Amino acid sequence: MSIPITPTSGSAPRDVQHYMRAGLLQLTSLPPLSLYVHLPWCLRKCPYCDFNSHESRGELPEARYLDALVADLEAALPLIWGRTVQTIFIGGGTPSLFSPESIDRLLGDIRARLRLEAGCEVTLEANPGTFEKERFRAYRGAGVTRLSVGVQSFNDRHLKALGRVHDRAQALAAVEEAAQAFETFNLDIMYALPGQTPAEQEEDMRQALAFAPPHLSIYHLTIEPNTYFAKHPPALPEDDQAWAMLDRITEMTGAAGMARYEVSAYARGGHQCQHNRNYWQFGDYLGIGAGAHSKLSFAHRVVRQVRLRDPQLYMTGALAGRAIAQDEDVRRADLPFEFMLNALRLREGFALQDFTERTGLAVTAIAKGLQEAEAKGLVTRDMGRVRPTERGFDFLSDLQALFLSD
Known part of the structure; x- marks a missing residue:
């Protein structure tokens, strides 16, 4: 059952009784609930990226976007009333483009409206290209407990091929600062990059592990539809070579005391990403922000929602109480x-x-x-x-x- 979409204005949230009506399922209990917040801007769109991200042009409308997020959250409250939020994830885009003051305001607005689990994990995605001294410490002071740094590679040639805005020196400085500011942090590393040799991939891993990261997310570069790479495919390592790279990654992380607990995730004891674990365990999550997705359970149905994708349309829609673009039962x-x-x-x-x-x-x-x-x-x-x-x-x-x- 899909609700008709009005692309320019979004759909008003349904009355909670709509979701509580009789249905084909009988859920005996509700799963854990997480909150995802999408901040959609980045400095430059990477050629491999198929996320809902938009290049920033000029000053970001941080205050208005935060107002829209709060309006979006308040409109969704009846759907999750009385439930405790286990984890929060602020993703993008590049959330670290937002000032620490804005992140502090955002988390304060969330705490004022939701009941959070004691010790709630709060993750913020950050990119080295937006890094400046003490910025990560300021995010920690705002209430972020876990930083996820989008390094991808420590090799300048590969970073350029990936369209990243940072270089090796910025990556090293950002990871060093993250390690000093956070007990739990994650590094995103990609492999099977254009022109990458096994020796170069191994050097990337050796450099990453030198920081003793509590968590690594390892991604095979894939060519996604509707990206620049889909239109102009680069020459990538053969599949057999990519498999050998992954085997070496697993071997090196294991030797460093990290366990592969998920297909793309490696962690030391006590540092698994609880937010992502909730996704993988088919938990619930409310997504607010431009293009954010939600999966919410009710007594007789499981519902998926999508917010308006365009940031300007989203802000206008959310502030008018019409942020939802799609709302449907999972068959x-x-x-x-x-x-x-x-x-x-x-x-x-x-x-x-x-x-x-x-x-x-x-x-x-x-x-x-x-x-x-x-x-x-x-x-x-x-x-x-x-x-x-x-x-x-x-x-x-x-x-x-x-x-x-x-």
């Missing part, structure tokens, strides 16, 4: 795939009870897919839990596809 037939798309990314897999509680479906809904996955050596399972095997991790897309609806 009952699609729930098994949606759950597996997330849960099978985790090394620990998932508990069968969690599947039942978070989809409202019986385990029989995934029995055929599990049987086939086990026969192919992609998962192992017992009476209570399903885990991807090493082969399942390597062929994750094939494993997830087994749960697509007919």
Whole structure:
């Protein structure tokens, strides 16, 4: 069931009773809830990026955008009333373009309207190209508890090929400052870059690990539709070489005391990203900001929402109480795939009870897919839990596809 979209003005939020009406599901409890806040501007659009990001031209409208975020949040409050927010993630774009004062105001506005879990993890994405001395400490003072630094590479040639606005020296300075300001921080590193050799990739990892990061997010450069690279594809390493790079990454992180707990994530004990874990465990999240996505559960349905993508239209729409561009129930037939798309990314897999509680479906809904996955050596399972095997991790897309609806 999709709500018609009015692209220029957005859709007003539905009355909460609309979501509470009878439906095809029966959820016995609601999953943990997170908050995602999207700050959509960046200095320059990277050629590989397919996120909802927009190049900043002139001074950012920080105050007006924060006003819009608060209006968006207040309009959504009836849908999550009484629920505790476990984690907050401020993503982009480049959120570190916003001043520490603005982030302080944002988090204060959130605390005034939501009940936060004690010790709530608050992550902010930051890029070295927006780095200046003491800026990261100021974010920490504003209430950010976890910084995610978009390094991607420490090699100037590769950074230029990726269209990044920072160079090696800026990356090193930013990571050093992050390590001094935060007990928990993440570095984003990409591999299989244009013209990258195994030796160069290994040097990137050696440099990253020299900072003893508590968490690493490792991404294979992929060519996404509607990006500059899709129109002008660069020469990338062959698949076999990319696989060898990933094997070496896993070997080096393991030797450094980091465990691969998710397909793209490596962490030291106690430093897993709780916000992302909630995504992967099919938890709920409210997304506010331009183009932000939400997944919210109710007694008889699971709903997905999307906010207006264009920042100017979003601000106008949110301030008028009409920030939502799409609002639809997840089809009952699609729930098994949606759950597996997330849960099978985790090394620990998932508990069968969690599947039942978070989809409202019986385990029989995934029995055929599990049987086939086990026969192919992609998962192992017992009476209570399903885990991807090493082969399942390597062929994750094939494993997830087994749960697509007919």
